[in-house]
Amino acid sequence: MKYVDEFRDPDAARECARKIADITTQEWTIMEVCGGQTHTIVRFGLQEILPDKINVVHGPGCPVCVTPLEQLDKAMEIAARSDVIFCSFGDMLRVPGSEEDLRGVKAGGGDVRIVYSPLDAVKIAKDNPDKQVVFFAVGFETTAPVNAMAVFQAEQYGLNNFFVLVSHVLVPPAIEAILSSPENRVQGFLAAGHVCAIMGYEEYFPLAEKYKTPIVVTGFEPLDILHGVYMCIKQLEEGRFEVENQYSRVVDVAGNLEAQNLIQKIFKIAPRKWRGIGDIPQSGLVLSDEYERFNAETRFGVTQTQVQEPEECISGLILQGLKRPNECPAFGTICTPEKPLGATMVSGEGACSAYYKYKRDV
Secondary structure, eight states: OTTGGGSSSHHHHHHHHHHHHHHOOSOEEEEEOOHHHHHHHHHTTHHHHSOTTEEEEEOSOOHHHHSOHHHHHHHHHHHTSTTEEEEEOGGGTTSOOSSOOHHHHHHTTOEEEEOSSHHHHHHHHHHOTTSEEEEEEEESTTTHHHHHHHHHHHHHHTOSSEEEEEEEEOHHHHHHHHHHSTTOOOOEEEEEHHHHHHHOSTTHHHHHHHHTOOEEEEOSSHHHHHHHHHHHHHHHHHTOOOEEESOTTTOOSSOOHHHHHHHHHHEEEEEEEETTTEEEEEEEEEEOGGGGGGBHHHHHTOOOOOOOOOTTOOHHHHHTTSSOGGGSTTBTTTBOSSSOSSHHHHSTTOHHHHHHHHOOOO
């Protein structure tokens, strides 16, 4: 328990780790599907305080990491236009496309701006009626409501110069893609608490039943994750395959109905390509027909191309839990946060960046 004293309650952490050890009789592999949880696991060395029989692997829990190269190239094509103000969260600027990143477009003269909310981009559009303003709408279900609100607000203002480049992805289809893969070795999941705070967790019931896999909605503190692991292992050891809620102080089964209604009003479900993984049916959001006029892809006629990942990058295997970052030959050598081969190294929630930052051989 080398790092346990860094916890807010080290005694509770030791007790939880002891309880996990007491009930573990065989090897189990659990996957967390949230980049924030990944960073907590690596930062606090949670794998090191768990029994050797428990293997925690990292899934596609970083929306920046799974944004496909094609979408990034579209973003850069739009951002390079002289009539465009391109707005994005800061974590997207250094994510490599097929040839460059948004930071490079900005250095080349593109008007690329970091915003802290899509509503900031709406204000920029109001203040700059002679420019076309585009917001890069990336994220899981957690950011979908505020991105939907930006589109709704732009409609209310009657803006004709505001657009969104949508690259939203959905968690449950990604979990099913992993479980249905012939290479799957995951036996239990820690579901992302913030996603479930918006969407609830009814969507997970059929997955747990179909694939005989426990799913535990889990928070982000070290003790949350240890408790989530305990609940998941307890189910596996008892032969149960249910959906349980560790994060009950924040999440309920139904989620935020107002946020869900707004998402359903502005977006519709569609297939989506995930970087490093491939096409996953019905795993993304696009603008609904009613709000199609805000679609940046249509407005600027950006082309659909197929782009190959760098051969040296194994981020796809990492995102599927088949490899760890430090098993990649490029890790920390030709792939660093300053010069990343893939998004998992540069994103603030990426698994590779977590391993690089905290220098833990876990």
